[in-house]
Amino acid sequence: MGSRASTLLREEEIEEIKKETGFSHSQITRLYSRFTSLDKGENGTLSREDFQRIPELAINPLGDRIINAFFPEGEDQVNFRGFMRTLAHFRPIEDSEKNKNTSTSEPLNSRTNKLLFAFRLYDLDRDDKISRDELLQVLRMMVGVNISDEQLGSIADRTIQEADTNGDSSISFNEFIKVLEKVDVEQKMSIRFLH
Amino acid sequence: MSPRRGFRHPGSFGSSLPERGLLLLVLIVLLQGSLLPFGAASSPDVGHRDEADVHAEAEEKHNFTKKPFPVLSFEYKHIQVPFEISLWVLLASLMKLGFHLIPRLPGIVPESCLLILVGLLVGGLIKLAGQKVPPVLDSNLFFFCLLPPIILDAGYFLPIRPFMENLGTILMFAVVGTLWNAFFIGGLLYAVCQIQPNNPSDLHSLELLPCLLFGSIISAVDPVAVLAVFEEIHINELLHILVFGESLLNDAVTVVLYHLFEEYSGVGSVTVIDGVLGVISFFVVALGGVLVGAIYGILAAFTSRFTSHTRVIEPLFVFVYSYMAYLSAEMFHLSGIMALIACGAVMRPYVEANISHKSHTTIKYFLKMWSSVSETLIFIFLGVATVDGQHNWNWTFVTVTVVLCLVARVIGVVGLTYVINKFRIVKLTTKDQFIVAYGGLRGAIAFSLGFLLDKRHFPLRNMFLTAIIIVIFFTVFVQGMTIKPLVDLLAVKKKQEAKRSINEEIHTQFLDHLLTGIEDICGHYGHHHWKDKLNRFNKKYVKKCLIAGERSKEPQLIAFYHKLEMKHAIELVESGGGAKLSSAIPSTVSMQNIQPKKPAPAKPEDRVLPKLSKSREEEIRKILRSNLQKTRQRLRSYNRHTLLADPYEDNFGEFLLKKQKMMALDKKIQDMNNYLTVPAAPPDSPTLCRARLASDPQAYSMKPALDSVPTIQVDLASPQSPDSVNILDEFQRSEQAAAAEEGEDDGGLMMKAPTRPHERCNAGEMDAGTREKLSRCLSDPGPHAEDEDEDEPFLP
Numbered sequence: 007m008g009s010r011a012s013t014l015l016r017e018e019e020i021e022e023i024k025k026e027t028g029f030s031h032s033q034i035t036r037l038y039s040r041f042t043s044l045d046k047g048e049n050g051t052l053s054r055e056d057f058q059r060i061p062e063l064a065i066n067p068l069g070d071r072i073i074n075a076f077f078p079e080g081e082d083q084v085n086f087r088g089f090m091r092t093l094a095h096f097r098p099i100e101d102s103e104k105n106k107n108t109s110t111s112e113p114l115n116s117r118t119n120k121l122l123f124a125f126r127l128y129d130l131d132r133d134d135k136i137s138r139d140e141l142l143q144v145l146r147m148m149v150g151v152n153i154s155d156e157q158l159g160s161i162a163d164r165t166i167q168e169a170d171t172n173g174d175s176s177i178s179f180n181e182f183i184k185v186l187e188k189v190d191v192e193q194k195m196s197i198r199f200l201h
Numbered sequence: 202m203s204p205r206r207g208f209r210h211p212g213s214f215g216s217s218l219p220e221r222g223l224l225l226l227v228l229i230v231l232l233q234g235s236l237l238p239f240g241a242a243s244s245p246d247v248g249h250r251d252e253a254d255v256h257a258e259a260e261e262k263h264n265f266t267k268k269p270f271p272v273l274s275f276e277y278k279h280i281q282v283p284f285e286i287s288l289w290v291l292l293a294s295l296m297k298l299g300f301h302l303i304p305r306l307p308g309i310v311p312e313s314c315l316l317i318l319v320g321l322l323v324g325g326l327i328k329l330a331g332q333k334v335p336p337v338l339d340s341n342l343f344f345f346c347l348l349p350p351i352i353l354d355a356g357y358f359l360p361i362r363p364f365m366e367n368l369g370t371i372l373m374f375a376v377v378g379t380l381w382n383a384f385f386i387g388g389l390l391y392a393v394c395q396i397q398p399n400n401p402s403d404l405h406s407l408e409l410l411p412c413l414l415f416g417s418i419i420s421a422v423d424p425v426a427v428l429a430v431f432e433e434i435h436i437n438e439l440l441h442i443l444v445f446g447e448s449l450l451n452d453a454v455t456v457v458l459y460h461l462f463e464e465y466s467g468v469g470s471v472t473v474i475d476g477v478l479g480v481i482s483f484f485v486v487a488l489g490g491v492l493v494g495a496i497y498g499i500l501a502a503f504t505s506r507f508t509s510h511t512r513v514i515e516p517l518f519v520f521v522y523s524y525m526a527y528l529s530a531e532m533f534h535l536s537g538i539m540a541l542i543a544c545g546a547v548m549r550p551y552v553e554a555n556i557s558h559k560s561h562t563t564i565k566y567f568l569k570m571w572s573s574v575s576e577t578l579i580f581i582f583l584g585v586a587t588v589d590g591q592h593n594w595n596w597t598f599v600t601v602t603v604v605l606c607l608v609a610r611v612i613g614v615v616g617l618t619y620v621i622n623k624f625r626i627v628k629l630t631t632k633d634q635f636i637v638a639y640g641g642l643r644g645a646i647a648f649s650l651g652f653l654l655d656k657r658h659f660p661l662r663n664m665f666l667t668a669i670i671i672v673i674f675f676t677v678f679v680q681g682m683t684i685k686p687l688v689d690l691l692a693v694k695k696k697q698e699a700k701r702s703i704n705e706e707i708h709t710q711f712l713d714h715l716l717t718g719i720e721d722i723c724g725h726y727g728h729h730h731w732k733d734k735l736n737r738f739n740k741k742y743v744k745k746c747l748i749a750g751e752r753s754k755e756p757q758l759i760a761f762y763h764k765l766e767m768k769h770a771i772e773l774v775e776s777g778g779g780a781k782l783s784s785a786i787p788s789t790v791s792m793q794n795i796q797p798k799k800p801a802p803a804k805p806e807d808r809v810l811p812k813l814s815k816s817r818e819e820e821i822r823k824i825l826r827s828n829l830q831k832t833r834q835r836l837r838s839y840n841r842h843t844l845l846a847d848p849y850e851d852n853f854g855e856f857l858l859k860k861q862k863m864m865a866l867d868k869k870i871q872d873m874n875n876y877l878t879v880p881a882a883p884p885d886s887p888t889l890c891r892a893r894l895a896s897d898p899q900a901y902s903m904k905p906a907l908d909s910v911p912t913i914q915v916d917l918a919s920p921q922s923p924d925s926v927n928i929l930d931e932f933q934r935s936e937q938a939a940a941a942e943e944g945e946d947d948g949g950l951m952m953k954a955p956t957r958p959h960e961r962c963n964a965g966e967m968d969a970g971t972r973e974k975l976s977r978c979l980s981d982p983g984p985h986a987e988d989e990d991e992d993e994p995f996l997p
Contacts (some may be wrong), residue, residue: 037723040723040724043724044722057722060721060722062717062718062721062730062733063718063721063722065737066714066717066718066721067714068711068714068715068718069718072715072718072719072722093719093722093723096716096719098626124708124711124712124715127711127715128711144707144711145707145758148707148710148711148714148756148758149756149758149759150756152754152755152756153756153759157759161703161707161758161759161762164703164762165703165704165707168702168703168704169704185702185704185705185708186704186705186708188697188705189705189708189709190627191712192626192627193366193626193627194709194712194716195712195715195716196626197716197719197720197723197725197727197729198624198626198727198728
């Protein structure tokens with residue numbers, strides 16, 4: 007870590023981030039150095055272009071959506087707090103946290119919040135429903151260009167039909183949760199931030 | 202592995218088996234004793250017939266008295282070997298049948314226990330009859346015939362995803378755990394033996410190295426036993442893959458340890474150099490085995506790319522390549538089990554994309570059949586060999602061994618889990634650890650390895666064998682029988698029976714991409730990053746080589762979807778099949794209740810079919826018959842070697858042809874709407890798709906009053922048995938969209954979702970893909986095949 011990094015990140019900030027996201031001290035500093043290495047403009051915030059410079063993200067079918075998820079509504083820059091807040095969703099759930107009862111608001115990396123994050127990536131217009139079109143868009147991104155629209159449409163139809171319990175031809179958040187109840191989301195949506 | 206090869210004279214199998222097999226036959230079928238001329242054949246042996254030499258003629262003239270021509274003769278020797286093999290296999294299979302007929306037994310006692318008991322019984326019977334018990338658990342037989350099918354079955358159907366996700370844990374258990382077990386047991390046994398007083402009991406003379414050798418033999422968890430027991434308890438996937446994966450991967454460790462100690466126990470000491478060489482050897486054995494398996498797997502995948510014209514031998518390639526992988530690995534003293542697993546796992550995704558559906562089913566059932574028979578035979582032979590073996594019972598040795606095995610296992614698992622949990626996202630709980638420890642069963646591999654020991658180098662071989670057998674019995678009987686109640690008692694999570702839905706598949710892939718992206722943002726080259734790279738490499742280069750034709754570009758999601766649809770369609774046909782076939786006559790009721798067999802929890806609809814009045818049917822049928830074209834049915838000559846062509850692989854041109862025909866037909870249907878006296882159905886959504894049955898695809902369905910219920914209307918009113926399904930391709934739908942009236946519909950097999958205003962019909966399921974697949978399944982042409990409307994180019 008360069009001296010530049012340590013002067014820009016104060017202890018109080020680290021404490022606040024720790025409380026908010028649950029990351030440990032070393033994880034926060036490590037991620038801060040990553041943040042600064044991405045921040046080519048050196049202004050303490052990241053823009054979309056900074057993200058797009060990451061080569062692997064360009065070939066990721068969901069790349070754009072992931073980048074957008076970092077930026078709050080309507081803004082073009084994200085600071086370190088926001089960066090960490092988004093990444094906090096992917097922290098592994100620890101056993102100690104599992105046992106805590108939800109007297110306080112749920113931590114950012116609870117199962118529900120993880121699923122909510124994923125749900126928001128589908129649901130671009132934020133109407134709390136994944137409509138057929140939104141699903142089609144995602145399918146098209148994942149599947150590539152060789153598959154016909156009709157085929158994709160039938161897959162989308164089938165998907166919605168399987169998940170839809172209240173008959174509104176779209177997948178609400180609760181239906182989304184229900185469909186994924188057998189999938190081990192805690193493991194799937196966690197990244198081991200090794201020291 | 203050298204011990205497994207060249208063991209005994211190859212002829213031993215045949216010549217040392219006496220008429221015991223015949224005796225067994227007597228016991229089973231209660232033949233008369235007079236049919237048993239032991240060893241004596243009343244007619245000249247076939248083999249000796251050639252020896253009627255010229256110069257022996259003189260003697261022959263003296264010996265050869267004229268006997269009446271034998272009308273019926275009995276000669277056992279020349280069919281003895283195959284006969285006895287078949288008899289054993291038959292016995293095994295009958296036993297398996299029998300167990301499941303007894304009402305409550307399979308729930309209480311695992312099959313493996315029962316089979317061992319049967320083996321004991323049979324062995325006992327043979328001994329009672331005074332015959333010599335054949336050395337059935339001959340190591341050659343075991344390692345070359347009985348073990349490979351089981352391992353191949355396991356490897357081919359290995360769930361790759363959970364295996365790879367838990368690979369670190371599995372390897373820790375397999376390698377470190379087995380090493381710990383071996384050294385702990387061997388070392389403590391030696392200590393116990395040393396403290397034995399130097400009395401006539403030969404324990405004191407047991408050296409350290411033979412002890413360690415024994416420890417390494419007994420320490421390995423056995424895949425056969427684990428499979429046999431865990432199959433029945435339906436435990437959750439994670440635990441299953443942990444214990445099972447461990448049992449597979451510890452083969453490499455066992456091989457190296459066994460060799461090492463066997464080689465050097467003659468010499469009496471192991472130096473550090475040997476130890477280092479042993480470690481290197483371990484890597485060579487393990488990685489070499491995997492490499493050999495992977496090479497054969499790729500060869501098999503490549504071969505399957507070209508089998509589109511000779512579908513019948515496709516399964517053969519899978520089996521032969523895998524077996525050769527096993528043998529090749531054994532040839533180099535590498536781990537044959539790991540080669541087999543690697544071969545199966547590598548070839549599977551590519552082979553399955555290339556082969557036909559029928560070959561896929563064949564492979565699946567053959568593997569299951571062989572592995573099932575093998576497993577049964579292994580347990581029976583264990584029982585027989587127990588009766589036969591020359592035992593050297595030593596209380597101390599045996600009890601100490603059993604106790605040490607348990608203790609070592611528990612300590613090993615607990616210790617390793619403590620370390621592993623630091624690196625796992627989903628930690629292993631105490632319950633999990635208990636099951637993993639308790640599931641460490643020993644089995645026939647340990648016995649066979651012990652059997653191979655040379656008596657000259659290991660004077661206490663019989664004692665070892667006795668102890669091994671007791672440990673096996675203990676683990677299989679005690680642990681095997683109690684694990685099920687314990688699983689229930691501890692409320693361990695069970696396997697979820699429901700199949701993977703398309704939702705799960707889509708979302709899982711979605712999450713994969715998401716996580717890969719996040720990892721890239723963090724700059725963290727983790728699990729997802731490498732998996733993504735591998736997938737990309739696979740898609741870009743490997744699939745192009747190994748998968749034939751268009752399938753190579755098919756994304757995984759689409760392939761999954763097609764498979765799902767096909768399964769669904771097959772189930773549909775099967776559940777409705779009984780009813781369908783019985784009504785080839787027009788006057789029968791055309792609507793049947795079709796209940797899908799699977800509980801289908803996710804599906805909101807029920808399928809209930811209302812009845813269609815016969816007079817209406819007749820009317821419609823008349824109209825249709827007079828108006829529809831009839832195309833010539835292409836007849837095919839029957840050839841044993843041809844299979845139904847795979848419709849998925851037919852060229853696109855045929856599709857276009859059918860599409861045009863369909864369009865023409867549909868125009869006609871729309872015109873005919875006017876002739877209907879029945880109320881037209883409420884307009885369906887434009888994406889209505891349907892499968893049409895061959896004969897009168899345009900039988901009009903009566904929209905029942907039950908609009909709230911999705912209906913499957915199987916119109917069997919056609920004169921021909923509607924067994925072939927017309928392909929309606931998806932372009933059809935856009936035509937429908939343009940149609941003003943969607944009223945009619947077709948008959949035959951149609952699925953509708955409840956016709957709520959915005960509802961998409963669940964005929965989304967029956968799209969082109971399904972229909973193609975449906976046609977693949979239905980193979981009988983109707984009685985009036987030439988009247989069929991549509992070409993069925995892929996059905997004879």
